[in-house]
Amino acid sequence: MKQWIISILIGSFSAILMGLYFYLIEQFTGKQLYTLLMNIDFLIELGKVNIWIAAFEFFLHTLVAIILVRVYIWTINLKKITSKDKRMEWAALLAFLAFLTYFPLTTIAKTDTPAITDLAAVFDWFLGHVIFFFVLYYGVEKLLKKNKSSIRG
Template structure:
């Protein structure tokens, strides 16, 4: 049974279904692909190392001893996106709320702020910490990521909501 409250819906179901889990993985995969493509294009057009920053893992102790091929670096980025998507879906279901866009944007906000520690920790050349245009590209790309992921998660949960 569903109860409508102002701008959101509360549902009585609090377990993520297998279908929701699978579809949230799909949403995380495609949102991560879109983020990667956007940052790749921005880096090629502007020369700002924002895609390189996204792919950079040289500060991770075990991984920094290997020269990883680009497809593995991108796969690591996608794993983070998959985990974030499933985590957000879990929050949506567990909290019985369908303020999906708000939850997604709040959950993705820290990824925008990761620009600063990632820039500091990198040993290879990445976007500079004080480069406002690079930070803007990074931020806008992650907002697009959040909106894309939120839209997809909203679509996944549409059957469980009156929105």
């Protein structure tokens, strides 16, 4: 149960920070990274954008972040990873895998999103996932330290 609470807290916080970062990028540059982050039009047609649809899309984004945090905690516990360097590598791997979603999401999106070859957009997408990495790694590390190096149960 503790792992789920931690996953919800860290996942929600990272989702909010990433969402805010991509929203600001979109507002200031016009590059539709927030649109890409929230985009689910390839899964289901939701119709016109309204507050409920936007909230649902953000909920799905947050849910993915929570699941990634849960996978991270599960992995470091299952493999009994005590080395901070190894935990950092796992956090970086998860964040990098999340970053790689830029390419398939851009390709299958029906909504206008940045081009797959837009290097500035790819770099901004990368920076957004660096934010996720820092929140994931340092958030869990802080809680590991607080809970005497183990997040079980």
